[in-house]
Amino acid sequence: xxxxxxxKLQKLNALLKSSYELxxxxxxxxxxxxxxxxxxxxxxxxxxxxxxxxYEIRDRLVVKTAERLFLKAYEEVQKEAFHEGDTARxxxxxxxxxxxYVLEELKKNKLMLQFLSKNLSRGFFHLALESHEYSSExxxxxxxxxxxxxxxxxxxxxxxxMLFLIVELAGAASFSTILENDPISFEELKPELYSAIRAIIxxxxxxxx
Amino acid sequence: xxxxxxxKLQKLNALLKSSYELxxxxxxxxxxxxxxxxxxxxxxxxxxxxxxxxYEIRDRLVVKTAERLFLKAYEEVQKEAFHEGDTARxxxxxxxxxxxYVLEELKKNKLMLQFLSKNLSRGFFHLALESHEYSSExxxxxxxxxxxxxxxxxxxxxxxxMLFLIVELAGAASFSTILENDPISFEELKPELYSAIRAIIxxxxxxxx
Amino acid sequence: xxxxxxxKLQKLNALLKSSYELxxxxxxxxxxxxxxxxxxxxxxxxxxxxxxxxYEIRDRLVVKTAERLFLKAYEEVQKEAFHEGDTARxxxxxxxxxxxYVLEELKKNKLMLQFLSKNLSRGFFHLALESHEYSSExxxxxxxxxxxxxxxxxxxxxxxxMLFLIVELAGAASFSTILENDPISFEELKPELYSAIRAIIxxxxxxxx
Amino acid sequence: xxxxxxxKLQKLNALLKSSYELxxxxxxxxxxxxxxxxxxxxxxxxxxxxxxxxYEIRDRLVVKTAERLFLKAYEEVQKEAFHEGDTARxxxxxxxxxxxYVLEELKKNKLMLQFLSKNLSRGFFHLALESHEYSSExxxxxxxxxxxxxxxxxxxxxxxxMLFLIVELAGAASFSTILENDPISFEELKPELYSAIRAIIxxxxxxxx
DNA sequence: TATGAATGAGTCTTCATTCAT
DNA sequence: AATGAATGAAGACTCATTCAT
Numbered sequence: 001x002x003x004x005x006x007x008k009l010q011k012l013n014a015l016l017k018s019s020y021e022l023x024x025x026x027x028x029x030x031x032x033x034x035x036x037x038x039x040x041x042x043x044x045x046x047x048x049x050x051x052x053x054x055y056e057i058r059d060r061l062v063v064k065t066a067e068r069l070f071l072k073a074y075e076e077v078q079k080e081a082f083h084e085g086d087t088a089r090x091x092x093x094x095x096x097x098x099x100x101y102v103l104e105e106l107k108k109n110k111l112m113l114q115f116l117s118k119n120l121s122r123g124f125f126h127l128a129l130e131s132h133e134y135s136s137e138x139x140x141x142x143x144x145x146x147x148x149x150x151x152x153x154x155x156x157x158x159x160x161x162m163l164f165l166i167v168e169l170a171g172a173a174s175f176s177t178i179l180e181n182d183p184i185s186f187e188e189l190k191p192e193l194y195s196a197i198r199a200i201i202x203x204x205x206x207x208x209x
Numbered sequence: 210x211x212x213x214x215x216x217k218l219q220k221l222n223a224l225l226k227s228s229y230e231l232x233x234x235x236x237x238x239x240x241x242x243x244x245x246x247x248x249x250x251x252x253x254x255x256x257x258x259x260x261x262x263x264y265e266i267r268d269r270l271v272v273k274t275a276e277r278l279f280l281k282a283y284e285e286v287q288k289e290a291f292h293e294g295d296t297a298r299x300x301x302x303x304x305x306x307x308x309x310y311v312l313e314e315l316k317k318n319k320l321m322l323q324f325l326s327k328n329l330s331r332g333f334f335h336l337a338l339e340s341h342e343y344s345s346e347x348x349x350x351x352x353x354x355x356x357x358x359x360x361x362x363x364x365x366x367x368x369x370x371m372l373f374l375i376v377e378l379a380g381a382a383s384f385s386t387i388l389e390n391d392p393i394s395f396e397e398l399k400p401e402l403y404s405a406i407r408a409i410i411x412x413x414x415x416x417x418x
Numbered sequence: 419x420x421x422x423x424x425x426k427l428q429k430l431n432a433l434l435k436s437s438y439e440l441x442x443x444x445x446x447x448x449x450x451x452x453x454x455x456x457x458x459x460x461x462x463x464x465x466x467x468x469x470x471x472x473y474e475i476r477d478r479l480v481v482k483t484a485e486r487l488f489l490k491a492y493e494e495v496q497k498e499a500f501h502e503g504d505t506a507r508x509x510x511x512x513x514x515x516x517x518x519y520v521l522e523e524l525k526k527n528k529l530m531l532q533f534l535s536k537n538l539s540r541g542f543f544h545l546a547l548e549s550h551e552y553s554s555e556x557x558x559x560x561x562x563x564x565x566x567x568x569x570x571x572x573x574x575x576x577x578x579x580m581l582f583l584i585v586e587l588a589g590a591a592s593f594s595t596i597l598e599n600d601p602i603s604f605e606e607l608k609p610e611l612y613s614a615i616r617a618i619i620x621x622x623x624x625x626x627x
Numbered sequence: 628x629x630x631x632x633x634x635k636l637q638k639l640n641a642l643l644k645s646s647y648e649l650x651x652x653x654x655x656x657x658x659x660x661x662x663x664x665x666x667x668x669x670x671x672x673x674x675x676x677x678x679x680x681x682y683e684i685r686d687r688l689v690v691k692t693a694e695r696l697f698l699k700a701y702e703e704v705q706k707e708a709f710h711e712g713d714t715a716r717x718x719x720x721x722x723x724x725x726x727x728y729v730l731e732e733l734k735k736n737k738l739m740l741q742f743l744s745k746n747l748s749r750g751f752f753h754l755a756l757e758s759h760e761y762s763s764e765x766x767x768x769x770x771x772x773x774x775x776x777x778x779x780x781x782x783x784x785x786x787x788x789m790l791f792l793i794v795e796l797a798g799a800a801s802f803s804t805i806l807e808n809d810p811i812s813f814e815e816l817k818p819e820l821y822s823a824i825r826a827i828i829x830x831x832x833x834x835x836x
Numbered sequence: 837t838a839t840g841a842a843t844g845a846g847t848c849t850t851c852a853t854t855c856a857t
Numbered sequence: 858a859a860t861g862a863a864t865g866a867a868g869a870c871t872c873a874t875t876c877a878t
Contacts, residue, residue: 004858011859029238032851043860048853161401164392168381169405173374183373192370196378199408213841213878220842241868252843257870422837429838447656450872461839466874579819582810586799587823591792601791610788614796617826631857631862638863659847670864675849 012050014040019057020065024111028058062116073101074143091151092201096194098147099170107178107186114179155206162204166197221259223249225273228266233320237267271325282310283352300360301410305403307356308375312383316395319388326384349376364415371413375406430468432458434482437475442529446476480534491519492561509569510619514612516565517588525596525604532597573624580622584615639677641667643691646684651738655685689743700728701770718778719828723821725774726797734805734813744802767794782833789831793824 018039022031033054037044051057077098082090106113144163148154156162173193177186227248231240242263246253260266286307291299315322353372357363365371382402386395436457440449451472455462469475495516500508524531562581566572574580591611595604645666649658660681664671678684704725709717733740771790775781783789800820804813 008858033853034851037861044852044862045854045860046858049858053852158401161393161398165378165382165401165405168385169374169378172377172381176377184370189370192367192374195412196374196409199412200405203404203408211878217841242870243868253845253869254843254871255841258841262869426837451874452872455840462841462873463839463875464837467837471873576819579811579816583796583800583819583823586803587792587796590795590799594795602788607788610785610792613830614792614827617830618823621822621826629857635862660849661847671848671866672850672864673862676862680848 011040011042011046014042015047015050016057016061016064019054020061020115023058023061024115028054028115065112065116069102069105070143072105073098074146076101077147087151087153088202088205091147091154092198094147094151095144095166095201096197098143099166099197100190100194103170103174103178103186103190106174110179113175157204157206159204162200166200169193169196169200220249220251220255223251224256224259225266225270228263229270229274229324232267232270233324237263237324274321274325278311278314279349279352281314282307283355285310286356296360296362297411297414300357300363301407303356303360304353304375304410305406307352308379308406309399309403312379312387312395312399315383316387322384322387326380326388366413366415368413371409375409378402378405378409429458429460429464432460433465433468434475434479437472438479438483438533441476441479442533446472446533483530483534487520487523488561490523491516492564494519495565505569505571506620506623509566509572510616512565512569513562513584513619514615516561517584517615518608518612521588521592521596521604524592528597531593575622575624577622580618584618587611587614587618638667638669638673641669642674642677643684643688646681647688647742650685650688651742655681692739692743696729696732697767697770699732700725701773703728704774714778714780715829715832718775718781719825721774721778722771722793722828723824725770726793726824727817727821730797730801730805730813730817733801737806740802740805744806784831784833786831789827793827796820796823796827 015036019031019036022035022039026035031054033044033047036054036057037047077094080097082093082097084090084093106116141160141163144159148156148159170193173189174186176182177184177189224245228240228245231244231248235244240263242253242256245263245266246256260269286303289306291302291306293299293302315325350369350372353368357365357368379402382398383395385391386393386398433454437449437454440453440457444453449472451462451465454472454475455465495512498515500511500515502508502511524534559578559581562577566574566577588611591607592604594600595602595607642663646658646663649662649666653662658681660671660674663681663684664674704721707724709720709724711717711720733743768787768790771786775783775786797820800816801813803809804811804816
């Protein structure tokens, strides 16, 4: 990589980094291009060499953040030992573990949750399901299929829709409870949420012949 | 009502009406006070006689819209005959009916759905669960308790959290499917959504002694 | 006085009183008609039945305040016994006493001093010298002539200009020292100020034949 | 100086110039940012690149104007020959000359005087005594000490306070007479004012042993 | 006389975007 | 490629004043 290329990458990263910090701290609407470039230490005009506007930078950040999170969640599932009960039960446990890992991470980093939830109406989970122009190739659904493949005796009626429902439920329910303890605390919600998710999973597992 | 009072109400309504129309068409951020008062045919200063800013007007509109919708849903439940199966099944059916009515209304009026979903981070459904300063007294949860009372043999482990989970699920899942047919169409989602909701309800119904 | 007249006077006084309080607390520019009428407990339109604008009310207040102050100062001079030295010295002492009384009153009520000095470029003292449409008939200069008459052997070269110079000097010098201790404290200034005033008086006293 | 720098200076000066003209003509309160930038031929946003608000521009103008005036007055004192009488008399004459020069300049430019007197509660002369953030370093008091040093046999009891008193007196008395011929004309006032100033100076000159 | 709802001009201020250097 | 001065549209909000009741 030439010196020029290196310099460009450096500026790009400075812009991404300062944007992320500002978005997460002040919120997107309250962050101006001026704020971003000042924090990044580049000139105003430079911003426009890399991004169309701040919403483009936000989209890139959201995708990047989501992917990183899911990759880590998947890696943690792999490390864990699941063997209590039958394969259906193991699959259920793995799903809950995955969801729980992500939610706990978001709980630890509320600013990140706020940033993600505030700026994506459909929520963080949903986005990660979709293909996206900035995205690299791996999606939550791909990880999920891998988990599924590891338990070949489990048959789901409609795995994609099931995951969609679970993700929407977990996302929507945890946003308000984590951020506002409303209507109950996240800790109180958790057992009920996971019990509901298990109920959904079971209703999707087809009886073996 | 005196002439003055009449005139005041007229202005208030003109402002609410033009705001609503602009919000659902252009979005809140893209709507200026200038737009609102111009459409309403009143002076700029008049706006500030009735509202602090456009977010106050939005909140009032959201609450008003949500209440109207739920009241109608509840009325429709009352008209309908439910008698297939045991009381638990009847309760399930009534819940699904209620949800379905609201979702169908939102589907008919996508602009309203968009407006509501875009402007309430926690979602339209969630709001309706809570008390609110602009709100009259009846809430979704109240309607729900009424429905519950009509089926006194049904015992729910935790009716409030159950409703919260159902509402978050239905809300989140239907927003993206209705507005963007993504990842599937709303029509395809429906049976799966309702089946998931039934699974959640059943997991909350306590076994009779 | 009829009931209507009484009511009118009451409103007028309420407006004057609330204006004064707001002017000395927040300053004139920061006080709106809305503030005044709200504090006075009358309607906005009522303000315009009594005053053209807030500057008219300010002028009336300034004159009223100044007159009251000078009347009191003159009364105090009358109570005091002056007999040390010759008539010229007694006249000098009376003048200093008069000035000192007014300055001490202003020092006690800095808000009043601020209000007067901020809103009259030429200062409080100067105004009181002039005839004014809202003013009743007695002016500082009239009091001064009375003092002069009590000491008939004293001959001043130009009493009016002398008083003008003294008043401007005392006013300007005390404003900044009382309000801001700048460049020295008022207490430190006083002996120097009064010594300067005495020097001016002496230079105006004509030698008797 | 690069083209950019040159252009910046040009804009800054255009803003200062148009502000000054508007302030002295209409008064500060009646001058809007819109007026200023329009007259300067720059965009509204440009104003905020150079100044926080119109009060900052006013302060800079006042200081700039005052400094220029006093520098010129001092230079004129240096050019003049003073030798009539003893050193005390020469010192007196120089002081009067200095004051007179400034007052005559203000008389020539009544708009400037009006602007200065209206917008500085403590008075224009007073300002010139003080250090100020926009100011370069030389102050009236510095010039005055120089004058004093040129006459080493003159001993003043308290030169700083004496100057303060003289300046306040000259400032306050001349504002109203120059601007409004009130209560007498400036020309009529002058001999009396200077005689008063001489009386003050003499009362500060300490008797030689 | 008194009211206070209504007005809309006026003001400040921010900010994305452009473009000459 | 990078800069940052300049732009000016756009927006929020205030407030003295009017006038129908």
